Amino acid sequence: MKTKYILYFAIVLFLAGSCKPVVDDFTPESGSADLTSYVAVGNSLTAGYADASLYASGQEYGFANILAQQFAYAGGNGTFKIPMMPTEDGVSPHLTPNGLYFTTKLVVGYSTDCIGNVSLAPVPAVPNPDQAKLGAELTTSVAADGPFNNIGVPGVKVGHLLAPGLGMLNPYYGRFAANPATDALIGEAAKVNPTFFSLWIGNNDVLGYASSGGTEDITPFDGPAGVGFAASYTAVLQSLLASADKGVIANIPDITSAAFFTTVPYNPIVLDDQAQVDLLNAAYAPYNGAMAQFGLPYRIEWKLGPNPMVIADLDMGIPVLALNIRQIESDEMVLLTIPQDSIKCAFWGTQKPIPDEYILTAKEINNVKNATWQFNKFIKESASDYGLAFADFNSLMKKVSSTGMVADGITFTNAFITGNLFSLDGIHLTPQGNAIVANFYIDAINSTYGANIPKVNVSDYPPAVLP
Amino acid sequence: MRKFTFLLLSSVFLSMTVFAGGYQVRLQGNKQNGFGLVGTPLSVGSSAMFYNPGALGFMESKIDFEFGGSAILSTAAFQKAGSNYQAETDNPLGTPFYFYFAGKLGKLITLGLGVYTPYGNSAKWESDWAGKNLIQDISLTAIYVQPTIAFNFNEKFGVGLGFVYTIGGVELNKGLNYSGDAGVNLKGDATSFGYNVGIFFRPVENWSIGLNYRSEIIMSVEGGDATFTVPSSLQGVIPTNNKFNAELPLPANLDLGVAVQITEKFMLAVEFDWVFWSVYDTLSFTFEEAGDLLDSKNPRKYSNTFIPRLGMEYAFSEKFQIRGGAYYDTSPANDRYFTPETVTLNTFAYTLGLSWYPNEHFGLDLSFLQTFGLKSDKTYQPDNFGGTYQTSAIIPGLGLSFKF
Structure with missing residues (x-):
């Protein structure tokens, strides 16, 4: 009898050994949206520009690419072509009195100031870079690799999306336009037969003014398409809705709370x-x-x-x-x-x-805030007029710059470098910042279209690289 | 009898909403392990030193010696909120053990020494998992050494008092959000004191009642080693080798149990345990250097818990007994301050056990537990990290006893 019970005991042990805790699987769904083919339209943020440059891994860590990967769980076709830069050092063109000058991205390094103090600071990845090499990297056409799903182009304003021949003025578009002299950027969208789009535009319409210290003009609200913000924005949306019937649009954060404007004190x-x-x-x-x-x-x-x-x-x-x-x-x-x-x-x-x-x-700040408010009001109205998901980055940025926000144990503020959100140029996003933005888009899409697109782990994305 | 048992079980499970868990490990005797971890109203030998020192004097032999241990094979699974991300722990084997030795000094007094491990925690997530900035792995141990004296005033009533000396250690790793797999390893030891008192009472034949109180013990790590791995440019701000202080409470317990010898062969017992977890409100770390930057106060906000237990024993003979039991243990953790370092869920468990005495001096005790954490949504708000957790464990145990 004893052996019988000991045997029972062994059987229970054996059966129990196969029990493992099980959590329910997440069920991705696209809801009423069709995520089959996604096109991302916008400016440097959509392009994946970071650290004052456009470079390969920055493009891959861009929120648009993250979104495309997550859409693939909920019906996306998994194809998201990016006009990849051929360099990890990046290229950024600057107009100087002596002509175009190309720089690489910034990295954190040791910088010696004029007094001889050494401190950690953003420094060029390549000091005094080879201009011919960078020029070629920026201008060599990749149009043959298209059509592209990420048509974000650094520096563009809403009116630029409609302008034929933009590729002749903006090399970031010129490098992937089939006919740079005649093509309009918005025309690239239809080439991937999109079923879903994201549009995040308008930042440069106020940022250009702000980041030049008020020496450029803010885009006027009124005026015909190609000139005024409202008419241009509507023309862009209508062009996108001609092929895709669902999408997500985002408003303009208060850029004056970006590290680019808040880092250097007024009284140094x-x-x-x-x-x-x-x-x-x-x-x-x-x-x-x-x-x-x-x-x-x-x-x-x-x-x-x-x-x-x-x-x-x-x-x-x-x-x-x-x-x-x-x-x-x-x-x-x-x-x-x-x-x-x-x-x-x-x-x-x-x-x-x-x-x-x-x-x-103070006067310029006021102009930026007024324009941002007016443009954002129009963007929000457009979202409801066209039944689009709406990502309120203005509110998100307010939260980040006032109380900060936390994800996966990482704290995000608008502080330069230590705030984790802004890359080394103080205005574009880190990979972790892009993950926050992608999750925020996913929330907007899920709630508008009854979708269940999985979010990403922010902690899977790298922090700023320090020496 | 079966019907009665079932009714009792279901009423217990339906009415209980609050319970214990946390990092307590009550596997301190393989007879009790099989008996639903009921121990307070039992006098089964020197292992009473943990469960109820008041029952120690009621051991049948002059000298009693028990030792043994269990193997905890546990896993926690996690499904992140709003995501298709899943993770599972790869916990090392947990090995609580015990050692008790007691002898009678005449009719009135019994002396004993117990060594046991009533608290512990080991959780190991993958080092690059989504919650790496909260915890990668943790190992917590506490060994209690308890000299005990028990008094039997008569055949019905005994009290016991144990002085507890605790030796504890903790080691944990967590990630830091800097480049190059940055992180921190914290490792520290602590010793502390407490006590364990109990009353054992046999009001009438076949009935026994036990009441036990084990005091709270605060383990203070002072000057523990903190090793930071950060990029070299930060090492001036965050020193690689630092010292830390922290406090971890081991909460007090109040246990009340009743056992009834229903027939000559069948015994039934119930026990209610209150665990005073509310002492674990905040886990604070202070550092010797760079404290401004590194010191942290981490809310845990545990609540007191209540555990109902049921145990049954059927004795085929003096030489051979089988046991069964069950309990429901609620999580002391707060739903909004739930960290993956201690995945403690409302847990149902059943227990099995047997004892075999080939001769009058030697006994072999086997036990087996299986626990089922109830799947639940939890978040650690300060880090905005949450999802669905589920746990399970199987715990085989083996003990030997000698009496003379």
């Missing part, structure tokens, strides 16, 4: 020597006298400790050009691109005013 001039304070105050006494004479409230005053920088501001409208300077207010913004060495060693902000292009004045 730290004076610790009373003699220096006195010298500066003496030097600006004539300015203060002149302002008093004009009956204007502007005064430039120095004290021990941190001081606001002196900036050039042509909006002051003073007839003497050299007097259109003042100290920056605490609610005005300094662009991340300001040459720091010029502040430290070339008297920028003290003896020389900071040029307008590096500053977003």
Whole structure:
């Protein structure tokens, strides 16, 4: 009898050994959307631009590519062609007084400033790059690899999508346009017979103005398609809806909360020597006298400790050009691109005013916010007019920049580098930031179309590479 | 009898909504293991030192010696919320063990020494899993050493008191969101003190009642080793070798049990255990260097739990007994502060056991438990990480006893 029970015991053991915990499988569904063929339309964010450049892994980590991979679980055909850059170092063209100059992406490295201090900072992946090589990498046509599902092109504004011949002006489009001299970017969409699209456009319509310190124009709201924001946006949507009947559109985040604008303080001039304070105050006494004479409230005053920088501001409208300077207010913004060495060693902000292009004045900030609000109102109305999913990145950005947000144990804020969201250019996204954005799109699509598209693990994407 | 048992079982399972779990391991005697982990109202030898020192004096022999252990084969499965991502732990074998030695000093006094492991946790997720920034793997052990004295005032009533010295250790790995597989390894030891008191009472023939209280013990790791793996550019800010302090509570228990010898061969017992988990509110780490950056307070917000247990024994003879039991253990963890370092779910378990005494001095105890964590949606809000968890475990155990 004992052996019998011991045998029973062994049988129970054996049977129980095969029991494993089981969780229910996720059931992907596309709901009322058809995700078979997806086209991504937009600007640098859609293109996967990051670290001030367009490069291969950045394109692959772009939210559009992530979305395409997740759509493949819910009926997507798994094809998502990207006009891949032939380089991991990236290429970015800059118009300089001496012509085009190409730079590579930024990486975190050790940078020595004019005083000899070494610090961690974004530095070019390749200093003094071979211009001919970068030029060829940017302009060699990949049109033969098309048609492309990701037709995001860095730098484009909404009106650009409709412009024939954009490829001649914007090499990022020129490199994948079949006929750069005549094709319009929006025409690329129909080539992949899309059933679903994403459209994230409008950022450059305000960003161009903001990132140039207010020296470019904000796109006007009114005006015909190709000129005004509203008519252009509608024309783009109608063109997309001619082939795809469902899609997701996204609004414009408040770009002034991006690290690009919030990193450099307004008052980095730290004076610790009373003699220096006195010298500066003496030097600006004539300015203060002149302002008093004009009956204007502007005064430039120095004290021990941190001081606001002196900036050039042509909006002051003073007839003497050299007097259109003042100290920056605490609610005005300094662009991340300001040459720091010029502040430290070339008297920028003290003896020389900071040029307008590096500053977003209170008036300019107001213009950006007003335009963003107006464009976003139109985008939201368009979403409901056309029955499209709507991704409210303006709200997401507000949350990130006020309270921060967390995903998979990673905290996201708008802080430069440490905030995990913005790449080294302070305005485009890190791979983890792209994952956050992709999940946010998926939420919008799932709720609008009753779909069940799986989200990605944010922690699967790499953080900023530090030396 | 079967009908009665079934009714009791179903009423217990339907009415109970709150329970224990956490990192408690009550596998401290292979007779009790098979008996639904009921132990408070039993006098089955020196293993009473853990379950109820008040019953120690009621052991039948002058000298009693028990030792044994169990093998916990456990797995937790995870399905991430809103995602098709799944993960499963590859937990190392958990091996709680016990050793008890007791001897009678006359009729009144019994002395004993017990060594056992009532708390522990080992969870091992893959190092690159989605929750790597919360936990990759953790191993927690606590060994209790308990000298015990028990008094039998008469044949009906006994009390026992144990002084508990605890030696504990913890080691964990978690990822940090920096490039190059950054992470931290925390490893520390601690010792602490507590006590274990119990009352055992036989009001009438065939009935026994036990009440036991095991005190809370706070394990304080002081100067544990923290090893950070971060990119070299950060090593000036986050030193590679650091020291940390942390506190982990091992909660108090209050157990009340009743056993009835229904027939000469059949015994039935019920027990109710209260586990005072609410002491585990926050897991804080402070670091010797770079504390401003590294110190953390991590909410756990555990709640007290209540466990009903049922145990049955059928004695074919003096030499051979079989046992069965069941219990329902609720999770002390908060649904919104549930971390994958301790995957503790509401759990149903059944237990089986047998004892065989080939002669009057030697006994062999076998036990077997199977636990079923009830699938549940949980989130760790501070890290915005959640999904559906499920757990299961099988736990075979083997014990030997000697009496003289």
